[in-house]
Amino acid sequence: GAGVSQSPSNKVTEKGKDVELRCDPISGHTALYWYRQSLGQGLEFLIYFQGNSAPDKSGLPSDRFSAERTGGSVSTLTIQRTQQEDSAVYLCASSPSRENTGELFFGEGSRLTVL
Amino acid sequence: EDKVVQSPLSLVVHEGDTVTLNCSYEVTNFRSLLWYKQEKKAPTFLFMLTSSGIEKKSGRLSSILDKKELFSILNITATQTGDSAVYLCAVEAGSGGGADGLTFGKGTHLIIQP
Numbered sequence: 001g002a003g004v005s006q007s008p009s010n011k012v013t014e015k016g017k018d019v020e021l022r023c024d025p026i027s028g029h030t031a032l033y034w035y036r037q038s039l040g041q042g043l044e045f046l047i048y049f050q051g052n053s054a055p056d057k058s059g060l061p062s063d064r065f066s067a068e069r070t071g072g073s074v075s076t077l078t079i080q081r082t083q084q085e086d087s088a089v090y091l092c093a094s095s096p097s098r099e100n101t102g103e104l105f106f107g108e109g110s111r112l113t114v115l
Numbered sequence: 116e117d118k119v120v121q122s123p124l125s126l127v128v129h130e131g132d133t134v135t136l137n138c139s140y141e142v143t144n145f146r147s148l149l150w151y152k153q154e155k156k157a158p159t160f161l162f163m164l165t166s167s168g169i170e171k172k173s174g175r176l177s178s179i180l181d182k183k184e185l186f187s188i189l190n191i192t193a194t195q196t197g198d199s200a201v202y203l204c205a206v207e208a209g210s211g212g213g214a215d216g217l218t219f220g221k222g223t224h225l226i227i228q229p
Contacts, residue, residue, distance in 0.1 A: 004157075035219075042119070042203065042219035043158075089156070103149075103163060104217070108156035 002026075004107035006092050012113045013082055021077045021110045023092030031095045033104065034067055034077050038088040046090075049075060082114045117142040121204050121220035129228050132194050136223045138204030139186040148180055148187050151203040153222070158203055161189070191225075199227045 005024040013019050025032050034046040045059040049069040060066070064082075069075040079086055089111045093104035118141045128134055140148065147165045151158035162171045164180035164187060171178050175194075180187045191198055201222040208218065 040221070042221040043205075043217075044219075045217065091157070103160050104158075106157040106159070 004092055004094055004105055006090075006107035006110050008110055009108065010111045010113075012115065014115050015084060016081055018078065018080045019082055019112060021079075021090050021112070023075045023077070023107060025073065025075070025092070025094030026105055029094035029096050029105070030072070031097065032069060032075050033093045033095075034075070035091045035093065036088045037091055037109070043091065046077070079112075082112075084114050087112055087114045117206065117208055117218040119204055119206050119218050119220035121202075121223050123223060124221065125224040125226070127226045127228060128194060130194060130196060133190065133192045134194060134225060136189040136191075136202050136225070137186060138188070138220055140204075140206045140218075141185065142206050142208035142218065144208050145182065146207040146209070149205045149207065149217070150178055150187075150189050151205065153201040153203055154199075194227045196227045196229055199225060201225070
């Protein structure tokens with residue numbers, strides 16, 4: 001597609017449930033990032049994928065969070081046993097190559113609300 | 116720990132005014148500083164600055180970097196209501212690329228009143 005696509009755009013769930021958020025990056029972009037943005041806060045890095053290399057998971061806040069990227073394209077962020085503090089907008093971004101980290105192309109995000 | 120601090124956190128001005136947004140940083144192995152505009156959801160890229168003293172310009176927006184004093188400013192002249200947004204500053208640091216990449220500030224929420 002023309003841009004980074006994320007789904008769902010909004011998700012309301014109950015505490016303790018699992019959720020899956022999907023990101024479809026721009027075709028041909030090898031780098032993919034997940035960020036979390038809480039109300040009034042900056043973007044918090046979660047995880048980074050570069051091509052088929054092992055992802056850098058250093059930003060994941062707990063072992064309830066995991067992500068995968070299949071075939072070097074679509075990525076899924078999974079949050080298990082959701083907590084209220086997980087409520088945030090989850091933004092996905094892609095970039096053409098490792099050398100162009102700065103110029104990220106963001107999706108419109110998935111707003112997660114945990115009741 | 117890398118740190119990016121933006122000021123002010125929020126700003127309300129009238130259409131036609133000029134605004135200056137500030138971004139200071141403390142990072143290890145600086146590579147570049149970036150500005151993004153976030154209107155509703157997806158941040159969109161504005162500028163990437165790597166060298167001190169060289170102004171980047173795009174229409175009414177301009178930005179400059181001072182690597183000695185570790186800050187950048189984003190100027191918007193003749194503001195319009197469409198400039199209302201959160202402006203995010205991010206610094207890329209480390210060995211380059213990937214996870215040791217971008218640290219974002221909390222943003223400046225700019226509101227332009229007609």
